[in-house]
């Protein structure tokens with residue numbers, strides 16, 4: 001791909017489903033598609049870091065949010081960039097309702113399994129965007 005593919009999770013502090021969104025993006029970046037995908041810090045986006053803004057404008061962007069407040073999606077859109085795909089952790093939870101995370105600091109086996117399924121879903125979205133290019 002010529003265009004960079006950037007996947008941005010919400011910060012997710014204090015909420016298990018936000019933490020799952022971050023863990024899923026780490027797995028995507030480190031294990032599933034390390035050559036293809038990168039991320040940026042949501043905090044740098046919020047302070048309008050010029051380097052981050054330029055990266056977003058020139059790349060495909062997928063956001064991953066832990067709840068309906070959609071912090072990652074809204075922060076990207078506030079810069080004027082339209083996201084290519086917005087994903088919520090709860091979409092995956094609806095398909096695996098038996099997997100309930102234990103807590104924020106320790107997601108437990110169920111929470112990490114959910115993060116793994118979310119990472120696979122994100123990998124599928126990356127593949128779709130790569131085909132579009």
Ligand code: SF4
Pocket residue numbers: 010011012013015017018019065066067068069070071072
């Ligand atoms: S989308 Fe929800 S979980 Fe994520 S940072 Fe915002 S409030 Fe927290």
